[in-house]
Amino acid sequence: MSSFNALRVRADVPELRRFVNGRRITYLDSASTSLPPRSVIEAMSRYYELRHANVHRGVFQTANEATEAYEGSRSAVARFINAPGGGDEVVFTKNTTESFNLIARSWGATHMRAGDVVLVTEMEHHANIVPWFQLRDAIGIEVRFIPVSDDFRLELRDLDALLRDVKLLSVTATSNVLGTKNPVEELARAAHARGALIAVDGAQSVAHGPTDVTKWDIDFLAFSGHKVLGPTGIGVLWTRQGVLDTMPPFLGGGGMIADVRTDGFLPAAGVARFEAGTPPIAEAVGLHAAIRYLDALGMANVSAHEDALTADALTRLSETFNGRVRVVGPCDTRERGGVISLDVAGVHPHDVAQVLDQFAVCVRPGHHCAKPLMRRFALAATARASFGPYSLRRDTDVLLEGLEAALKLFG
């Protein structure tokens, strides 16, 4: 087992040393974006200082090095998520959102017809909803939602009926509002049993516990570099080889073609066909460093660490505030990750966040790009606190202190 020491992780992250309003930052917004450790920042700087060049087709040495760095990152991503087909199944996109658009417009537009159904859930992020509405508006598919129960879980009793005519089940591994972890393996079995494929939104899961697309037996996985301690500007779409091979190109341009004439073009083979134009090279280098860093921590350790923090935070929130602060999400840590949405009695999430900012606590108020879910629970917004591998119990101390102050100011 790898060694894990949250204090050491914290020391590795430069931004956590910053002072705001006279206090050291308490960062509880990892569900929005994670803070990269020094090794990630330095890997990108070193890349730009030493070996920056455009990838592919270069003959000179730095061009070879840049290409190796870029392709090396692809292989590392494949190993990290245990992709059965290795790097040949990993497409670099710009973020999770582009990954879902790619699934919808390449796979979806090819394999779905009017009347076919894509089944999502009421707890999806807009990234896994809007592309399907766009496809619906283009070719007439149906977008169906698995309901969320009052206790913040997927309502799966009628799953078999919901799966009727479904070609793709597209579901988040972990909700970015509720923290709910969904039963991905069970859903994969159900989807496959009905002849449907399954896509998993890993944006909130990949940095917080082990990912194993082979064991999960899924068909697509999407996630973002910036949520796994890596850089902005890069995302991943992993697709099972047999599925990838059936997908036409998405964006058109350089790098994704085998030939272009004045009367048409021939797409390239493999993942290249989905990467039009100069790819996010430095970002791939940064993502590789992030994955190396997480790997060294050990994802099972990260998961255990965040579970403990979450359990502690839930207990203390309930004991301290006695109902004045409600957690919008499951209370059992076996069913949830470290994303804690708060509903503070009489205090609007904006005001909660503003008061917390006085304590240098970073939480996010808003609908978290999950408006159907907010409507489901008749909320306009929540104030969301979320953990990362660098989080400590003392972060919860400051959070509680700030929440007290907010209740006092507006009480």
Add this chain to the structure above:
Amino acid sequence: MSSFNALRVRADVPELRRFVNGRRITYLDSASTSLPPRSVIEAMSRYYELRHANVHRGVFQTANEATEAYEGSRSAVARFINAPGGGDEVVFTKNTTESFNLIARSWGATHMRAGDVVLVTEMEHHANIVPWFQLRDAIGIEVRFIPVSDDFRLELRDLDALLRDVKLLSVTATSNVLGTKNPVEELARAAHARGALIAVDGAQSVAHGPTDVTKWDIDFLAFSGHKVLGPTGIGVLWTRQGVLDTMPPFLGGGGMIADVRTDGFLPAAGVARFEAGTPPIAEAVGLHAAIRYLDALGMANVSAHEDALTADALTRLSETFNGRVRVVGPCDTRERGGVISLDVAGVHPHDVAQVLDQFAVCVRPGHHCAKPLMRRFALAATARASFGPYSLRRDTDVLLEGLEAALKLFG
């Protein structure tokens, strides 16, 4: 006039200090990607160390700072290209290629019908060809090509006839193979006179001379961060306000919506509607630093510097090799930029580049993502040398030395 000193620029670029094969690097591949100065690399590192947060909707201080940094970059880009409507006309994409795909799928799919024509040129990069073929395959538009003359210019005699039924003229400002600079203002007048819009590919022009979309009177401008001394992972699409307002969203997801329900969505207003998901935040910060750097150099100075280098290189290539090395492109520097494609007698471009690598000279062999142009001149590939603001006359010395060696080895 700003001060310009190429030696100082060179000192600012870390990668140019590197040694390869026992020699300091001679970087002649700026047309593929440019090398960022230290200030760009450090701006991004500082961002990740101090103020990284997700943009928009954040209330805490670093989130505000990140948002200001991101939006500040947008305004800086607008000023740099003299956008009449400011930052409200600047969309951040992932590269030039995505910018063209956005034009094709949002503007093109909305404003063009079967039989309408998009007019491109034989010297376009695949980024400005393939998206139009994809649109043709989707809705039946026609893709028409302005021919290139034997002296490497656009053949504009029949422009008026070529413009028949054209809805969009989409043309590169500077060819990435020939170096040819096209008469953008004249083309804009001709297009507008026929009721067509004009899109300009600035990938090869923006880092090499002044850009003024107002004076040029164009409708779209696309370029990439990594070709203007900035980072990978970011591109720009500038669109005139009146045109932008008529364009539906492109990718779907978070950030580009006004509302999402379980039965549909409402797109956001303004440029936000084209930026789905977490945008390239650190990359925008790097791009801002790059623009600040170029601005301080003065784009007119950069242009004069590269023109002088190009004129000198063309003269010496012709004097030294006496026809054994042919330049595939115009010889008059008033008509061309610092992109010099070489055809070396009896030596394949791959071998040219390989020999040059021994001298630590970085040039790019290949079709440069311009296969229709290569076919036009019956070339499989060229070896391309290209200048940037950090280029010096001595780079040409080493290039000539390497070319001599290549001719000797294969002669």
Add this chain to the structure above:
Amino acid sequence: MSNFEDLYRDIILDHYRSPRNRGELAAPPAHRVEGFNPLCGDEVVIYLDVRDGELRDIKMSGHGCSISQSSSSLMTAAVKGKSLEGVRQLVDAFLDLMTVGESGPATDASHNGDDELRRWGELAALRGVVKFPVRIKCATLAWHTLLQGLNELSPP
């Protein structure tokens, strides 16, 4: 006074806790207009009773943060009984006050003299918002909505 305390002044908190002119008017005859901030979900509904070029009565309902709620309460108190022209002038002036330029607030009421402050009355309490650019949308929601209502009643 710190920026934070300048944001959450007592007047603001008072109007948040005890909003003035809260409620509804029968519409019609009153005019009803809705405002919505899609980014944070804040919502305001305003009822306008306009007669003889004068805003005889105004009521508001909806939900939102302390800034948006107190701003709409302060607004109703400030505009009630005014001539439509006077209302328009006040709305324009207020939206101006809340505009931030590239390098910070364009107008900073706190630098203005007593005259200026007297003119704004209780509304001056909102001047602290300009130091928190993300909150400006909260403070202006009701005002934009009122403007829209006026325009619907008599296009400018």
Add this chain to the structure above:
Amino acid sequence: MSNFEDLYRDIILDHYRSPRNRGELAAPPAHRVEGFNPLCGDEVVIYLDVRDGELRDIKMSGHGCSISQSSSSLMTAAVKGKSLEGVRQLVDAFLDLMTVGESGPATDASHNGDDELRRWGELAALRGVVKFPVRIKCATLAWHTLLQGLNELSPP
């Protein structure tokens, strides 16, 4: 010997300057097969005269860099007159030699003994290519094309 000199050995340059078996065969009766490297535009056309399970004659044309041209020339010299089975074995072994793993060349012929070298003959001159991963595609183009031709003649 530096990597560079190891790439451009005299034998390579000699075969590049004076390619063996260059030309065409009337097809039919000969079998014609084309190979294309879309990334660099290299092209090779191979003509195969196969009779009684033997590659009686082979010719090649096309254009490309020194590595692809010399490799195809060396190939024609090595396979001409061989049994089809022998040709297949050689092609497989050569493509194996040119395979690089994640951490560099999988096989490095230069570490092998004299036996190995004797077996490869002049083809051993191509072993320097594995140190230049981007050039491997150049060296293998003709071989992949030959394999394709053999498969077209008699599916494996």
